[in-house]
Amino acid sequence: MNNKIALISIIIVAFVLRFFQLGSNPPALTWDEVAMGYNAYSLGIDGKDEHGNFLPFAYIESFGDFKPPVYTYLDIIPIKIFGLTPFAVRFPSAFLGVGTVFLTYFLTRRIFYNSNRKELYALSSALVLALSPWHVMLSRAAFEANAATFFLVVGIWAFIAAVSDRRWLLVLSAVSFAISLYTFNSSRITAPLLAILLAVIFYRQLFAMKKQVIVALFVGIVLTAPLVPFLLSDKASIRFQEVNIFTDLIPLERSNQEIVNDENAIWSKILHNRRLVYGFFFIEHYFDHFNPRFLFISGDINPKFSIREVGQLYLWDLPFFLVGAFVLFRKREGKWYIVPLWLLIGIIPAAIARETPHALRIESALPTFQILVGYGLVTVAFFLRSAVTKKSFRRVLLAFIFFALLGNIFYFQYHYWKHYPRRYAQDWQYGYKESIEYVNQVKDQYETIYVSEVLERAYIYYLFYLQVPPQEFRETVKLRRDIFGLIDVEGFDKYVFSRSVESEPVKDDALYINKPDRVPKNVRILKTFYMPDGTIKLVAYVY
Numbered sequence: 001m002n003n004k005i006a007l008i009s010i011i012i013v014a015f016v017l018r019f020f021q022l023g024s025n026p027p028a029l030t031w032d033e034v035a036m037g038y039n040a041y042s043l044g045i046d047g048k049d050e051h052g053n054f055l056p057f058a059y060i061e062s063f064g065d066f067k068p069p070v071y072t073y074l075d076i077i078p079i080k081i082f083g084l085t086p087f088a089v090r091f092p093s094a095f096l097g098v099g100t101v102f103l104t105y106f107l108t109r110r111i112f113y114n115s116n117r118k119e120l121y122a123l124s125s126a127l128v129l130a131l132s133p134w135h136v137m138l139s140r141a142a143f144e145a146n147a148a149t150f151f152l153v154v155g156i157w158a159f160i161a162a163v164s165d166r167r168w169l170l171v172l173s174a175v176s177f178a179i180s181l182y183t184f185n186s187s188r189i190t191a192p193l194l195a196i197l198l199a200v201i202f203y204r205q206l207f208a209m210k211k212q213v214i215v216a217l218f219v220g221i222v223l224t225a226p227l228v229p230f231l232l233s234d235k236a237s238i239r240f241q242e243v244n245i246f247t248d249l250i251p252l253e254r255s256n257q258e259i260v261n262d263e264n265a266i267w268s269k270i271l272h273n274r275r276l277v278y279g280f281f282f283i284e285h286y287f288d289h290f291n292p293r294f295l296f297i298s299g300d301i302n303p304k305f306s307i308r309e310v311g312q313l314y315l316w317d318l319p320f321f322l323v324g325a326f327v328l329f330r331k332r333e334g335k336w337y338i339v340p341l342w343l344l345i346g347i348i349p350a351a352i353a354r355e356t357p358h359a360l361r362i363e364s365a366l367p368t369f370q371i372l373v374g375y376g377l378v379t380v381a382f383f384l385r386s387a388v389t390k391k392s393f394r395r396v397l398l399a400f401i402f403f404a405l406l407g408n409i410f411y412f413q414y415h416y417w418k419h420y421p422r423r424y425a426q427d428w429q430y431g432y433k434e435s436i437e438y439v440n441q442v443k444d445q446y447e448t449i450y451v452s453e454v455l456e457r458a459y460i461y462y463l464f465y466l467q468v469p470p471q472e473f474r475e476t477v478k479l480r481r482d483i484f485g486l487i488d489v490e491g492f493d494k495y496v497f498s499r500s501v502e503s504e505p506v507k508d509d510a511l512y513i514n515k516p517d518r519v520p521k522n523v524r525i526l527k528t529f530y531m532p533d534g535t536i537k538l539v540a541y542v543y
Contacts (some may be wrong), residue, residue, distance in 0.1 A: 006123050007105055014101040014130035018094040018139045023087035026141055027532060029423040029432040030304070031457035033142040035062040035462045037089035040075030042470035052474050057182070059228035061487060066235050067204070070183040071144045084467050087144050096150040097139025101130045103150070104367045107376070110164065112334040117378055123373030129367045133412045134312040137305060138363055146362040148184035151176045152191060152364055156342070159198045160335065163205035166214045174216040187351035188231070190364040193345045201337070238445045243353045245285060251277045278392050286351035292318075294357040303424040305359035309415045312359050314408040315375045324376025343368035357497070362377075362448040422532040431537035432461040433512055438540060439467055442526075446494070447509040452538070453499045454515050459489040468492070506543045507539035513540050 029037070036363055039049045039060050048054050049072075051061060059066035082088035096380035108122040115121065138146045155176035162170035177195050180187040199206060206213050241247050255277040259265075288294070292311075296318045299306025306312060312497055313321065328336050346365025350358045381398075389396040425431075432455065439449060439462075451458045463473060477492040491497055498504055501514040512523075516536040519525070528538040 003119050003123065005043070007102075007126065010105075010123065010127050010130050011098060011102055013127075014098045017130065017136050018097050020036070022090050022094055022140060023085060025417065025421050026304075026434065027425045027427045028428040029086050029089060029461075029464075030141070030429055031063070031088050031460055032067070033086075034457075034460050036060075036067070036072045036075055036142055036144075037079065037084060038460060038464045039072045039469070040079050040089075040375065041084050041464075043072065044076045044080055045470055048470065050470060050473065058227055059235070063460065066230075067141055068144055068182050068184055070179060071142065074147065077140070084464060085357050090140065093142050093146045094139050094148050097135060100135070100146075100150045100153055100367065101126050101159055103153045104129050104370070107153060107160070107367075108371055110157060110160045111320065111336065111338055111371070113164070117382070118334075120378045121371075121375055123374075124377045125367065125371045128317070128374045128377070129370040131314075131409055132366075132370055133307070133310050133314065134305075134359060134363075134364060134415075135370075137354040137416075138360065139309070143360060143363075144184040145186065148180045149363050149366055151180040151183060152187065152194065153367070155180065155191070156194065156198070156338070160268070160338070162209075162212065163202040167209045170209070170212045170216040171219055173472050174220035174226070175223065178220050181224055184364075186361050186364055190346055196344065197341055198338075214342065216394070217369070229451060239486055243355070245281050245352060246278055251281050257354045282351055286347055287352060288356040289347050289358075289362055289464040291357060294359075300357065300359040302359070303420075303427045307412065307415050307420050307424075309419075310408070310412050313373065314405070314412070316408040318404050320373045320376035320380060321369065322376070323379055324372035324374070325362075327379045328372065328375055339361075339368050339371055342344075345373075382397055425532045427462075429457075430531060431455065431456065431529055432458065433465055435527075435538045435540065436465040438464055438527050439511070439513065442444040443509065446511040448496060448507060449511045450496050450498055450501045450504045450513065452501045452514045452518065453497045454518070455538075458497045459492065459495070462495055463492075508543065511540060511542060513538055515539070 028308050035050075037215045040490045042048060043055070049056055049062075053061070056069055058069070060069045060072055061067075071092060074096075075089060079085075079086040082091065105126040108125045109118050112118040135146075151225065155173045155451050158173035158176060162168070162173060173195075177191045180191045212412050245251070252274050255274045258271075262528035266526040288450055294300065294311065295313050296311040296315045298308055299311045301308075308527035325340075326340065343365050346368065347362050349364070350356060355363060378399075384394055384397055388397060443449060451462070462468070473492050478490045480488050480490060489497065496504070500518075501512050502518050502520050504510075504512070511526075516528075516539050519539050519541060523541040523543055528536055529538040529540075531537050
């Protein structure tokens with residue numbers, strides 16, 4: 001009963017940290033969030049995405065990107081219930097974030113099934129994840145990676161349960177791994193690798209349950225087969241070419257220069273072979289994700305994934321992480337090896353990319369970090385209980401640990417609620433909502449409304465906040481495709497989206513929305529829109 005109460009308390013904490021003021025902090029919606037929200041809104045009306053594709057399953061096309069579709073489909077019901085709002089758009093991520101905390105408890109119990117401390121390991125791991133700044137921040141925005149992590153955790157938990165005592169859960173594992181492929185791009189690497197790893201580890205158990213294996217394989221193949229043509233297409237390679245290290249010419253140029261410096265010596269051509277150079281580049285990027293500053297001090301440089309005041313993990317987590325990793329290898333309880341192998345696989349997709357370390361691309365490694373911290377926390381608690389015999393001193397040590405944790409949590413929460421929304425509003429594309437609300441009030445007074453595209457992706461914000469019926473958008477949209485086949489929306493209805501609004505025709509019946517530094521002289525300013533820190537973001541004016 002006490003364990004149930006503890007678990008329920010942890011879930012309540014996780015729920016509050018992820019759902020409290022979900023629609024207002026982060027302070028605005030990114031264009032990816034808005035795109036997923038509007039496409040879910042469109043699919044919920046007539047089963048078509050913004051461009052009229054009926055029930056797209058491989059990808060959803062939006063402003064030059066081909067997004068995995070699962071998160072958008074998950075958004076349909078919340079938007080039906082709560083309307084086209086930031087809260088509704090972020091609801092699936094927050095909900096699945098809480099679900100991941102809940103599943104981490106059961107997963108950890110399965111991993112350490114033969115330990116008499118398995119309940120404590122499970123509860124502490126779930127608590128660490130519930131409080132984690134990394135997981136809290138990624139659960140409070142519509143990040144596809146956060147949804148994919150939930151499905152990966154389901155897949156691993158169901159697999160372990162299946163080879164232990166609940167065989168038919170193997171089918172659920174196959175379904176969950178397959179869904180993750182349609183949820184986030186990094187999962188298209190981690191999910192197959194994790195599935196193969198588990199199959200290799202538990203091949204004996206799988207051999208003894210042939211019926212379930214055949215059904216699971218069949219279901220997995222049926223679910224993933226429709227995705228294969230897209231993965232082999234040019235559309236899938238566009239984004240990969242933009243971000244992967246193997247299309248970065250800098251290592252190649254460095255390699256060629258070293259060979260020239262060595263006067264084209266044979267040994268230099270071997271030593272500076274581009275394959276070796278890219279291999280070292282991959283290794284360097286891989287180990288960037290173990291940088292203590294990234295993990296424990298300041299976190300990801302992208303403020304969407306970190307407040308920049310604490311690491312992806314708390315500094316308080318560091319000693320318990322080290323103790324947990326060390327003792328895990330020493331004691332080797334249960335299926336302990338799953339944790340480090342999962343962690344190592346989860347980092348691979350991010351190591352292939354140019355920007356490292358990257359908290360979002362390695363979210364598939366969660367909750368392994370938190371399990372190690374939770375494992376270390378329980379280990380230290382038992383060590384103090386046995387090594388420190390004087391109760392008063394032991395209580396002082398435990399109180400110190402508790403208040404250190406509480407201080408770390410308070411520091412994160414204080415900065416997240418007090419400073420973060422003002423300091424990083426720009427990174428969340430703040431400014432569109434307020435200007436669009438004004439435009440909506442006065443739009444009937446003008447024949448044309450010119451909107452600056454300097455902020456980028458303006459059209460999707462207008463579709464979202466004006467709740468433009470998708471059929472109306474499709475009938476009036478003006479778009480073009482570039483040489484890569486990517487869509488660029490130039491306007492719809494009376495709205496024109498331009499990167500140089502100040503160069504558009506001067507009309508008496510037109511309204512102009514532009515950045516303050518681009519507003520022409522001799523215009524009449526109607527409205528000024530501000531950032532949370534008081535700086536001017538946009539200006540509405542007429543000639």
